[in-house]
Amino acid sequence: MQRKSSFEDFEELMNKASETEKTREELEFNPETARRQPEPKIPAVGSEMFDEGEDDAEARYRRREERLRKKAEKRRRSKHWGGRILAIIQLILSVIFMGALFVLDVLPLKYFVIISIVFVLLALICFGLQFGRKTHWIGKVISILMCLVLILGSVYVIKTKYTLDTVTKTKMYQTDKIVIAVMAEDEAQSVEDAKDYEFGIMSALDRSKVDQAIEQINGNLKSEIDTSEFDSYSELVQALYKGKVDAMIYNQALDELIEENNPGFLEKIRIIDNFNVETQVLMEDVPDLPITKQPFIVYLSGMDVYGELEQTSRSDVNIMACVNPATKQVLLVSVPRDAYVEIPGITSGEKDKLTHAGMYGVRYSMAAMEEIFDVDISYYVRVNFTSLIMMVDALGGVDVESEYAFSTYYKQYDEATDTWSYYEYDKGMNHLSGKYALAFARERMNAAGGDYQRAKNQQKVIAALLEKLKSPAILTGYTGLLSSLEGKMDTNLSAQQIASLVKMQLNDAAEWNIVSANVYGISSEEYCASYAEAPLAVEVLDDDSVEAVQEVIEKLMAGEVISEPRKTELQEIYEVDDADDGEYLDNHASDDEYDDFYWENGGYESDKTSKAQSSASDAAALDSTSDETDDTY
Structure with missing residues (x-):
């Protein structure tokens, strides 16, 4: 047999090295294939440079494979921690909601305990689902829905408590509307237009409230208005009709009372201004009765x-x-x-x-x-x-x-x-x-x-x-x-x-x-x-x-x-x-x-x-x- 020349041996060795390098690149591109197929070896032909190249290629492959594995594991763990954090938020919102319900204090104890247990169990279940490869998405969806429900529920309960406190807030003052009335055809449109008028008032009935309104009027006008006193509303109304006074000041709560004995009064007059007068309500102490037990x-x-x-x-x-x-x-x-x-x-x-x-x-x-x-x-x-x-x-x-x-x-x-x-x-x-x-x-x-x-x-x-x-x-x-x-x-x-x-x-x-x-x-x-x-x-x-x-x-x-x-x-x-x-x-x-x-x-x-x-x-x-x-x- 004819012996190969040194050049031919070298050329054959280089071809095999090229094929081996190509095979390694393919294996690095597909790690799954690399795990299944044996590592091809480069024949030792008497040169140390080829042994060192083989070791470097294997090391690079193993390092790359380890990096990919760690990244995949990190992504998987990060997904699970997100779900666990959602479950913890759900538990916190459950506690807030039940706290608001407790403060509102309209739910019987047995219902309160049942609802509390249900909400806590739901949060724990959602947390536990995060440890499964296929169930963690179910836990995340439930947590998101429950968080939304608990947020809306808490807002509803807090609003209810605020409204209840507002509705039941005891009023310390009562308001009377003291009005200024002129004849319907009078040109005055405000008290400023009527500052030179003669104002009729009652001598006794509601006098303290009317006096407070007059103080407000004088303060706004920075001058004092002229007033005439009358003993009855009929006299006051007739004085307005006949022009003895230009306007009258009275408590609007008495409209119907005046109208009853002066028919047509409310059609003949026109209100040009009004003043709210507050007086303290002196109520007796409200008994704190247990009204669920006593009549x-x-x-x-x-x-x-x-x-x-x-x-x-x-x-x-x-x-x-x-x-x-x-x-x-x-x-x-x-x-x-x-x-x-x-x-x-x-x-x-x-x-x-x-x-x-x-x-x-x-x-x-x-x-x-x-x-x-x-x-x-x-x-x-x-x-x-x-x-x-x-x-x-x-x-x-x-x-x-x-x-x-x-x-x-x-x-x-x-x-x-x-x-x-x-x-x-x-x-x-x-x-x-x-x-x-x-x-x-x-x-x-x-x-x-x-x-x-x-x-x-x-x-x-x-x-x-x-x-x-x-x-x-x-x-x-x-x-x-x-x-x-x-x-x-x-x-x-x-x-x-x-x-x-x-x-x-x-x-x-x-x-x-x-x-x-x-x-x-x-x-x-x-x-x-x-x-x-x-x-x-x-x-x-x-x-x-x-x-x-x-x-x-x-x-x-x-x-x-x-x-x-x-x-x-x-x-x-x-x-x-x-x-x-x-x-x-x-x-x-x-x-x-x-x-x-x-x-x-x-x-x-x-x-x-x-x-x-x-x-x-x-x-x-x-x-x-x-x-x-x-x-x-």
Whole structure:
């Protein structure tokens, strides 16, 4: 055989080295292949440089493979730590949420413990899922969703607590709106225009509040206005009409009282300025009763105004709620707004209309109610028309049973549809929204029993609200309900007391026995302490009717099962047993009973009086209470 030359040997060796290097590059590019295939070796041909090249290539490959492995492991670990951190955040948010719930204190202990355990377990499960190669994504998704839920839930609970504290914040001052009125055709548009006018004021009634307003006026004008004093509002009004004074300063809460004996007054004058006067409310210390265990009485006052509940006004709804939480019973007692009663602290032994007590402050209304029934009223809740509408809507409407079919006497304006229509109610159960519930509670002219039927309807709406409050609807509507009352409800019940009542109901879900009662009276005309110029239409309460209610109150306080008070002779006279079908369905006011103000302002508001009210007085014959000074309904 022919021996290869040295050159051929060298060329063959170089070719094999080139192929080996190529193979190594491919193996380094694909580590998986490198682990499966054996390392090719370069034949030793007698040169040390080739042995050193082989060692360097292997070392480089091993170092590269180690770097790739470590990077993959680091990425895997970093993914798992992200999920674990999410689970820890979820646990922290769970603690914050449960802390907020604990402070709100409306959730019964058993539910609080169950929810706490569930939230903690969810956080631990999500943390544990991060140790699995395939389950860590499930844990991450659950953690993200739970974090969002807990954040929103915490905001909801904190907002609820804030709103509850705001609603139950006891007002230390009451506000009276003192106004300046001129004749409607007067050129003055502000008090600055009228600074040289002669201003008429009362010599006694509301004098301290008027004096405070005059101080504000003088301060704004940087000069003193001229005033003339009068002994009665009729004299003051006539002086304005005849030009003896150019303007009058008075408490706007007395609008209806002045209008009653000076018909057309509110149409003939124009308000050019007003001043809020604050006076300290001197309420007795509010008893901190355990109202989930002991009986208590709450005075419910309905003010005949819309909007914010800031200033004093007549109390057109006067209901006493006697509650026994141990026996789960409530007695609702309605007293006519025109009840002729003594107002302790105001009338000095004389009598006045119960509705007028509200003009001086809620504590005087409470004192008058205590005087009637010889009871102690610990708490009050004061609301207005807007409050009722928003409360009902926040709870998703209420179910109210009507004793007969009827429609409202006056037309109602619907802003959404820009139309006028009558609210109609079926005999039996009616599901009512806020505005329908308000119209149901205010209607008296087209009611079989007049003002007494209206009192019954008001109690039906309150009972329907109580039914909603003790149902699961309170869970979803609690914050909305409180928000609807912010600025539109005044109460001396504490936040803790209200929360304890909610907690009690959620804990036992008990059924309540709600009983309604009315106090009846005889229509008359008497002189009233707030307006001694002429007799006013009043209701002289029937002693037997009051005693019948007192008997039931005593039973409730003693823990006995109660029912409606015994019927009195006067009650039987007023009650209408059966209303003919349709009799009160189409009995509406005719178009000529409406005036321009009615159409322009969407109906009659309580702080306005229109000619239609007086022209409609003939139709009010069905109202045996002679409540001609009441609002439209």
